[in-house]
Structures are given as structure tokens and as C-alpha cells.
Amino acid sequence: MKTYNNLVEATNDLMKRGYTENLSLEGDTVDDKDKNIHMTADDIEIDEFYRFEGASNPDDNAIVYAVTSKKYDLKGVLINAFGTYANTSSSAILAKLNHDQVSDNLNRADKPEADAETGTIAN
Numbered sequence: 001m002k003t004y005n006n007l008v009e010a011t012n013d014l015m016k017r018g019y020t021e022n023l024s025l026e027g028d029t030v031d032d033k034d035k036n037i038h039m040t041a042d043d044i045e046i047d048e049f050y051r052f053e054g055a056s057n058p059d060d061n062a063i064v065y066a067v068t069s070k071k072y073d074l075k076g077v078l079i080n081a082f083g084t085y086a087n088t089s090s091s092a093i094l095a096k097l098n099h100d101q102v103s104d105n106l107n108r109a110d111k112p113e114a115d116a117e118t119g120t121i122a123n
Contacts, residue, residue, distance in 0.1 A: 002050075007079070010050045010064045014077050019066045021076030030067065030078055043071045 004010035021032050029038040048066040065078040 002048075004050055004052075007050075007052045007062055007064055010052075011077055011079070014048075014064070014066050017066075019075045019077045021074050023065075023067055023076040023078040025078060025080050032072070032074060032076060035072075035074075037069075037072050037074070039069055039072060044069050047075075 002010075002013065004013065022034065024031050024033060026038070029040060030044055031038050045068045046065055047068050050064045051062075052064070053061050061081060063080050065080065066075070067078050068075050
């Protein structure tokens, strides 16, 4: 994965690399409003993501996702806030976005595990 200094730099580079659609998270779907497409978790793949934290303003926390949909033959950019402005939906889309972050970008020792007896996350 590449390293970017800010959200704009990441978005511009992804667009140059073919992620041209502007996607948005709308409840249980990722939408391409220009094409009136509503994609479920099964319709998309997360190719890359980049997390940015505002150094001076915690409200600037965002994650940029490079998303591909073979079903709809599109590649796009999805920007989602975290922290103060995070989408708190428990949809399958958010589960997929969060799962891909943990699966691909944390070492096994860093991944949280549930305690078999209590079902809670062990520290």
C-alpha cells in the first residue's frame, strides 16, 4: 500500500489509478448516486484503504476506501468518517469495511480475540 500525507492526496491518486466513481455510504448500501446504483456488501471488494487523523482537529478523522464492484463494473472512492462523525450503523457494509481493515492490516498478535466463556473481547 502507498503512503499519503492527506485525504486529498490519496483521493487524487486513486482517481488517477481508475477509481473514478464518487461513492457514498447510505445505511446498508454503498451508493453511486450519479448512476443510481445501490451496492450491498456482497457487491463490493475493498482493494485498499487509508486512514487519516486530523492533527489539530479530531473532527477531521476519515478513512478513504478504494472500492471495486465486478457486478456493476465500477471502481470508486468511498470516504467515511470515524470518531466524532462516524456512521454508527451496524450494517453488513460497515462490518465488511471494518473486517477488511482488521484482516489485512493488523498482525495476528494485534487482532482482538473473544473470550470463549464470556464472549467479550480479551485485552
